[in-house]
Amino acid sequence: xxxxxxxxxxxxxxxxxxxxxxxxxxxxxxxxxxxxxxxxxxxxxxxxxxxxxxxxxxxxxxxxxxxxxxxxxxxxxxxxxxxxxxxxxxxxxxxxxxxxxxxxxxxxxxxxxxxxxxxxxxxxxxxxxxxxxxxxxxxxxxxxxxxxxxxxxxxxxxxxxxxxxxxxxxxxxxxxxxxxxxxxxxxxxxxxxxxxxxxxxxxxxxxxxxxxxxxxxxxxxxxxx
Numbered sequence: 001x002x003x004x005x006x007x008x009x010x011x012x013x014x015x016x017x018x019x020x021x022x023x024x025x026x027x028x029x030x031x032x033x034x035x036x037x038x039x040x041x042x043x044x045x046x047x048x049x050x051x052x053x054x055x056x057x058x059x060x061x062x063x064x065x066x067x068x069x070x071x072x073x074x075x076x077x078x079x080x081x082x083x084x085x086x087x088x089x090x091x092x093x094x095x096x097x098x099x100x101x102x103x104x105x106x107x108x109x110x111x112x113x114x115x116x117x118x119x120x121x122x123x124x125x126x127x128x129x130x131x132x133x134x135x136x137x138x139x140x141x142x143x144x145x146x147x148x149x150x151x152x153x154x155x156x157x158x159x160x161x162x163x164x165x166x167x168x169x170x171x172x173x174x175x176x177x178x179x180x181x182x183x184x185x186x187x188x189x190x191x192x193x194x195x196x197x198x199x200x201x202x203x204x205x206x207x208x209x210x211x212x213x214x215x216x217x218x219x220x221x222x223x224x225x
Contacts, residue, residue: 005036007055008040009059023038025192054093054209055082058094083108087176104150114149147168155173170184181208
């Protein structure tokens, strides 16, 4: 069965097409076919109701075109819809700016378990992967995201190192009957095209897509009891 992947990319600081292509390159490395669609944030609620296998969010919580004191797009209603989608077997990936500007005390961030704090000016950042399927290391010019974690109930598989110190850069966990992952790289095309980075990202996406049909079947059977 061909699986459905939805992405939302592009905000005030990131080009929509760059994020879309970044994800496409990672998907191309999978050993299975997927149906991939990039949509605007305004269509997220409708997309969730179609129950895709994976949603990849790569925009910050701010309306495009607005800067200071702008209200975010993540309303309590959308947050509840996202959480329900994951609890019932969906998979969610917060990619780069998809970690930025989300309220730390929100149920949404509690589900993600990680959030963006700040980054210095771009510089050489080394990423070290401890993911069992793809242990490796790469260095790129990037925004060194400083990431805060809500709790320890997740598996950290990627760390970032620069002259400013070290931070968590990638993690994954189960949430209800679904799966969640956070992945910090990358801001620039150079990083998005880095072969090692793409291999790790593709591995994470593969994990998020794995056994989705069986998870959802179990969820369906549970609902019939």
